[in-house]
Amino acid sequence: MDFEKFTSKIWLSSPTMHGEEQQFVKKAFDSNWVSTVGENLTCLEKDICEFVGCKYAVALSSGTAALHLAVKLAGIKQGDRVFCSDMTFAATVNPVVYEKGVPVFIDEEYNTWNMDPEALKKAFKQYPDTKAVIVANLYGTPAKLDEIQEICNQNDAILIEDAAESLGATFRGIQTGTFGKYNAISFNGNKIITTSGGGVLLTNEEEAADKVRFWSTQAREKAPWYQHEEIGYNYRLSNVLAGIGRGQMIHLEEHKTLKRDIYFRYKEGLKDLPLQMNPYLSYSEPNFWLSCILIDPGCPVTPEIIREKLAEYNVESRPIWKPMHLQPVYQDHAFVASKEDADVGADIFTRGLCLPSDIKMTKEIQDVVIALIKSCFLLEKEKNK
Numbered sequence: 001m002d003f004e005k006f007t008s009k010i011w012l013s014s015p016t017m018h019g020e021e022q023q024f025v026k027k028a029f030d031s032n033w034v035s036t037v038g039e040n041l042t043c044l045e046k047d048i049c050e051f052v053g054c055k056y057a058v059a060l061s062s063g064t065a066a067l068h069l070a071v072k073l074a075g076i077k078q079g080d081r082v083f084c085s086d087m088t089f090a091a092t093v094n095p096v097v098y099e100k101g102v103p104v105f106i107d108e109e110y111n112t113w114n115m116d117p118e119a120l121k122k123a124f125k126q127y128p129d130t131k132a133v134i135v136a137n138l139y140g141t142p143a144k145l146d147e148i149q150e151i152c153n154q155n156d157a158i159l160i161e162d163a164a165e166s167l168g169a170t171f172r173g174i175q176t177g178t179f180g181k182y183n184a185i186s187f188n189g190n191k192i193i194t195t196s197g198g199g200v201l202l203t204n205e206e207e208a209a210d211k212v213r214f215w216s217t218q219a220r221e222k223a224p225w226y227q228h229e230e231i232g233y234n235y236r237l238s239n240v241l242a243g244i245g246r247g248q249m250i251h252l253e254e255h256k257t258l259k260r261d262i263y264f265r266y267k268e269g270l271k272d273l274p275l276q277m278n279p280y281l282s283y284s285e286p287n288f289w290l291s292c293i294l295i296d297p298g299c300p301v302t303p304e305i306i307r308e309k310l311a312e313y314n315v316e317s318r319p320i321w322k323p324m325h326l327q328p329v330y331q332d333h334a335f336v337a338s339k340e341d342a343d344v345g346a347d348i349f350t351r352g353l354c355l356p357s358d359i360k361m362t363k364e365i366q367d368v369v370i371a372l373i374k375s376c377f378l379l380e381k382e383k384n385k
């Protein structure tokens with residue numbers, strides 16, 4: 001290859017700031033509301049509610065905190081089973097364990113790379129007393145949310161939607177983060193928009209939102225002294241960071257458009273290779289947070305060959321989330337697939353790769369990334385001649 005190694009790293013997905021963020025942060029400083037109360041917090045929560053179309057939003061210190069409090073709202077206690085997406089970031093699942101619940105992992109399907117409704121149905125037959133389901137929208141692609149919602153209703157189970165990666169994505173025209181009884185989004189640095197770190201719990205229930213505000217600020221009862229009748233947490237977002245979020249919200253649609261362009265440039269640029277892009281349903285619109293590929297079965301080019309090639313040129317790519325049932329920490333947990341011996345998550349993990357999807361990546365840089373990926377396949381062909 002006649003390309004030079006990039007002097008500054010091409011990231012998978014890094015924060016993109018615009019300027020408005022600093023103005024809102026300055027407001028917090030000027031008014032001295034730099035702690036966990038203030039206008040930025042109330043306005044950010046209002047902005048999010050209006051954007052996703054949900055009644056209540058509570059801004060928290062992370063998406064993980066939002067998921068933790070969602071699990072608490074669902075009433076998960078010692079020994080309670082919770083059906084969870086399997087191929088996802090560990091933060092989807094860990095909060096179940098914080099509450100001493102027992103995650104049971106549900107396999108994925110190939111159409112969205114998300115929880116397989118068939119496997120979920122099977123899991124309810126196997127464990128009918130399960131109280132809650134946590135579904136993630138991987139890489140910003142909505143799961144089969146209507147089917148999963150319906151299965152939860154039929155089984156009297158509470159649905160929690162982990163929309164950490166999918167803010168701005170829609171399913172049948174409805175924003176993700178609204179399909180669960182309790183929902184979480186993340187403002188971590190690598191997500192589609194960021195507050196440096198932060199998250200939001202979304203719900204249509206006033207009582208649940210109030211409870212989350214209460215728990216997230218140390219569960220202080222209404223008394224002049226510090227009165228505690230429940231265990232609380234220090235999970236509230238800072239008003240300073242909420243200012244970053246307000247500035248970022250202005251640019252959410254723009255980020256989504258740029259991410260979408262990146263996805264379709266990869267799709268076009270890689271179309272002659274034995275691989276597919278991460279798929280989505282025709283009646284859903286991802287936020288295209290990360291563009292990923294799935295290499296055809298039997299192809300000698302492995303995701304690791306591509307990842308290492310890109311790394312040589314200072315380009316970041318990343319393996320697909322390693323399924324939870326393959327993680328040593330969760331090895332004793334049950335895993336339910338739609339068919340005996342099936343393991344879609346493990347298959348996608350083995351053949352898939354997340355490509356750099358940073359919206360500051362120019363078209364010219366992306367063309368180089370595409371050429372580098374192509375070169376891996378050419379090299380392999382040469383070897384086999």
Ligand SMILES: *Cc1c(COP(=O)(O)O)cnc(C)c1O
Nearest residue numbers: 062063064089091092164186188
């Ligand atoms: C990022 C992420 C989280 C956790 O969000 P944080 O804000 O980093 O705590 C949870 N689930 C998924 C699927 C994520 O990608």
